[in-house]
Amino acid sequence: MLEYIVPALQHLFTLENFLWINIGVFIGSVFAAIPGLSVILCVILFLPFTYRMTAIPGMMFLLGIYCAGGYGGSVSAILINTPGTPHAAATMMDGHPLSRNGRTKAALKIALYASAFGGVFSALMLLFLGPQVAQIAAQLGTAEYFMVCLFGLTIIAGVSGKSMIKGIIAACIGLLISCIGADPMTSYDRFTFGVPRLYLGLDLAICLIGLFALVEVLAKAEKKPGQLILDSKKMNDNGEITKDEFKRMIRPTILSSIIGVLVGIIPGTGASEASWFSYDRAKAMSKHKEEFGHGSVEGIAAAESANNAVTGATLIPLLTMGIPGDGTVAIMLSALMINGLNPGLSLFTTQGDIMYAIMIGLVFVNLFMLLQGTFLTRLFAKVVSIPQEILTPIIVLFCFAGAYSVNKNYFDVGVALIFAVIAWLLRKLDMPPVPILLGMVLGNMTETNFRRALLISNGSPKIFVSSIYCIIFVILTVLAVATLIRSKMKEAKGETKR
Amino acid sequence: MKKRILSSILALTMAAGLLAGCGGSKTATWTVTCPWAPSGVAAMVSQKAAAMSTDYSENIILVADAIKGDAATVNTWVADTKADDTELVFAGEGLFSITSILDPAKLQFTYDDFMFVENLYSSVFVMSADAKLNIKGIEDLKVYAEGVDEISVAANGATSSEAFLAAALFGSMGFGDKLKITPYSSAAEAAQAVARGETNFAVSHQSQILETYQQGGVTIVCAFDGEDISEGEFAGVEGVGKYGYPYFRNRCFVLARSGTKAETVAELKKLYDDILANDEMSAWLNDTMMLEVDTMSEADVQEHIQNVQDIVNEYYDIVVG
Structure with a gap:
């Protein structure tokens, strides 16, 4: 590790990198502050810009967006009781009441400090745990990768929303889409219908533009234009946090950061789960339980530190095994691959200097987020009230430019539009889009490793229990499915009682 | 007042931009499309050659571009270009000798759609x-x-x-x-x-x-x-x-659209040959990329394509089953 630190710092400490970090942090904060504009959408829109960059500035830019998105969502949650991003919903529970009590600036400060701590803690965990996990990952072969993918597919349950069946159907659609293009084992075409541009399959970034970004525009077109009203006078408190409040923040912030890291390492889980779980833990352990829901500093600190602690941890499975920790990180995967960095395998030895530069850079991303948050919070807050009629055309423009720029082909713009219509129809049927994304991300990997493993073993399924890692993932998969069935049964019981 | 100043600056900038485009320069910018990943060997070599083009020619600037897509990218390139367009593309034995036999429907072009410019390297x-x-x-x-x-x-x-x-x-x-x-x-x-x-x-x-x-x-x-x-x-x-x-060996040819003037193609070939003769370039290819500088003639290219096609035809059953 030490031999990579000096070259990594040399790679990282350039004006270009710090500029991109700050641009990313700024854009991420602004996007996340606007309700309806998610971090995932922001990363999708700006991903094509990174194709022209080298790995480090490209990743710094995207990580800036990703981390700042974690904090930015809290701005609107505190100010207007509407979380800018789904994972800021837990922050809203106490952030807005504290704001209503005339302590808006203090609430924003608590959220900022907790976010920055969680982010730095997570980045340090990535720095020190990442390589160790990578060493284990280097021992994983084709069969082990299939088992990891299988475990990853159980996440569908967690992102299915109200109906598991609809989630599974959506995931199957994603798996089917991942089959388009050349068969990974024989190179023969599947579902290409003679369309040359489909020979290599559908580009994930293009599909995502349709699935998550353009569909929002279609959905907005159905609604009456409205404007969120922000009373900026509310931000005139002195923002002071007392010593006692600081003391009370420490324990939930540290504990929630640990929870955030643990949740983030598990592929497919995300910041929302981490923030709610941490909020719940902080409430259970607090001496001032009665304050929760009425402006508790512990509640804000717990939720915010947890959702930002997820950011670095989600990169651990991504960088070491190629398994994205959440949807946003799944998109970052392509930014790495375009720069010839194939996650997993020997990345930490072959490209150690670049990997360590990215990991150390993540610490600086969080520090710059703290800096920008300290001086620009008032500006982020104003963005909350941008009229939709101005914002929407800009998003459409970015979507089309983004889709075109991937392969410089109008065909891809058409693909994005088709996916937007599909996503809109699925929304009408109340089907969640995230399982489609998971199906697309994991589909090709699952199929390739499954078929290749059987080819290696000459058709014997014993290969899937041939190593300790395979067995661990078999157990984890079984446990995940069992937990799922148990929770569904509990839910059903609860409904029957009601 | 502020708006007027801003409008004036914008108008002046646009006018300056337009005038800059009317300079009557003889320099032509050639885009070299690599149909493989930007991080691949061919794309990196192309990028390196493009960066050196201005050192060797006053008339030609090479701009490297990489659009992953293999046959699909070359299909699009052929459909979008005509003779004398300032566009070049990479292709190798993978397309002309393997895909052309295994899956000819994928190719909406033949070798006749191109004019050979140069082969940059070969890899063992x-x-x-x-x-x-x-x-x-x-x-x-x-x-x-x-x-x-x-x-x-x-x-x-x-x-x-x-x-x-x-x-x-x-x-x-x-x-x-x-x-x-x-x-x-x-x-x-x-x-x-x-x-x-x-x-x-x-x-x-x-x-x-x-x-x-x-x-x-x-x-x-x-x-x-x-x-x-x-x-x-x-x-x-x-x-x-x-x-x-x-x-x-693995080779990647730089190709122009068929019908492009012979003297233009010769000028491009000379430019690539000059770049490849540069010590820094050949050392980089040898030491960093473990490749060899390998300039070729049209006859060499035909021979290479035929050799690979013969191998593919002979051992087709072993690979495809």
């Missing part, structure tokens, strides 16, 4: 073996192949150049029926697979196996070339051609 593939097998040369390989029922080889893609080279070697040795090609998504994965013992052998570019070899995970069995490797980390590795086994 090597075959590595799991270090536990202790196979260090062709003779060891023969002994090993005779004593086993199955020979598994990792390759980057099921019908890639690497797969056909493995088929050609074991097929011509008489062990074609024992060969099992295991396709991987990248050359790095294939190299790791043999080091982990998932397969017995892997065929890859020299640079792609170097690190695994240095870590002791693999031995290098042979090179797919006429002679032994003469220099570098793999110096002394036997060339299969010495034993009469078929082989080919």
Whole structure:
């Protein structure tokens, strides 16, 4: 590790990198502050810009967006009781009441400090745990990768929303889409219908533009234009946090950061789960339980530190095994691959200097987020009230430019539009889009490793229990499915009682 | 007032931009499209050559572009260009010799749609073996192949150049029926697979196996070339051609659209030749990329395409099954 630190710092400490970090942090904060504009959408829109960059500035830019998105969502949650991003919903529970009590600036400060701590803690965990996990990952072969993918597919349950069946159907659609293009084992075409541009399959970034970004525009077109009203006078408190409040923040912030890291390492889980779980833990352990829901500093600190602690941890499975920790990180995967960095395998030895530069850079991303948050919070807050009629055309423009720029082909713009219509129809049927994304991300990997493993073993399924890692993932998969069935049964019981 | 100042600045900037475009410069910007990943060998070489183009020509500026898509990208390029357009494209034996036989419907072009400009480099593939097998040369390989029922080889893609080279070697040795090609998504994965013992052998570019070899995970069995490797980390590795086994190198040609003026093509060829003659460029290709500068004539190109096509036709059944 030490031999990579000096070259990594040399790679990282350039004006270009710090500029991109700050641009990313700024854009991420602004996007996340606007309700309806998610971090995932922001990363999708700006991903094509990174194709022209080298790995480090490209990743710094995207990580800036990703981390700042974690904090930015809290701005609107505190100010207007509407979380800018789904994972800021837990922050809203106490952030807005504290704001209503005339302590808006203090609430924003608590959220900022907790976010920055969680982010730095997570980045340090990535720095020190990442390589160790990578060493284990280097021992994983084709069969082990299939088992990891299988475990990853159980996440569908967690992102299915109200109906598991609809989630599974959506995931199957994603798996089917991942089959388009050349068969990974024989190179023969599947579902290409003679369309040359489909020979290599559908580009994930293009599909995502349709699935998550353009569909929002279609959905907005159905609604009456409205404007969120922000009373900026509310931000005139002195923002002071007392010593006692600081003391009370420490324990939930540290504990929630640990929870955030643990949740983030598990592929497919995300910041929302981490923030709610941490909020719940902080409430259970607090001496001032009665304050929760009425402006508790512990509640804000717990939720915010947890959702930002997820950011670095989600990169651990991504960088070491190629398994994205959440949807946003799944998109970052392509930014790495375009720069010839194939996650997993020997990345930490072959490209150690670049990997360590990215990991150390993540610490600086969080520090710059703290800096920008300290001086620009008032500006982020104003963005909350941008009229939709101005914002929407800009998003459409970015979507089309983004889709075109991937392969410089109008065909891809058409693909994005088709996916937007599909996503809109699925929304009408109340089907969640995230399982489609998971199906697309994991589909090709699952199929390739499954078929290749059987080819290696000459058709014997014993290969899937041939190593300790395979067995661990078999157990984890079984446990995940069992937990799922148990929770569904509990839910059903609860409904029957009601 | 502020608005007026801003409008004036904008108008002046636009006017300056327009006037700059009316300079009557004779410089032509040629976009060189590489239909493979921007991080691939060809794209990197193209980028390096483009960066040096202004040092060698006042009339031509090369701009490297990489649009991953293989046949699909070349199809689009052919459809979008005409004679004398300032556009160049890369293509190699993968398209003209392998895809053209295995899946001709994928190609909406033939070699006649292009004019050959230059070949920039050639790469000698090597075959590595799991270090536990202790196979260090062709003779060891023969002994090993005779004593086993199955020979598994990792390759980057099921019908890639690497797969056909493995088929050609074991097929011509008489062990074609024992060969099992295991396709991987990248050359790095294939190299790791043999080091982990998932397969017995892997065929890859020299640079792609170097690190695994240095870590002791693999031995290098042979090179797919006429002679032994003469220099570098793999110096002394036997060339299969010495034993009469078929082989080919990986080459990537720079092509212009057919009908482009012959003198323009000659000027481009000269530019590439000048760049490749640069010591820094050849040292970078040799030392960093483990490639060789390999300028060619039209006849050489035809011979290379035909050689690979012959190999593909002969060993088609082993690879495709």
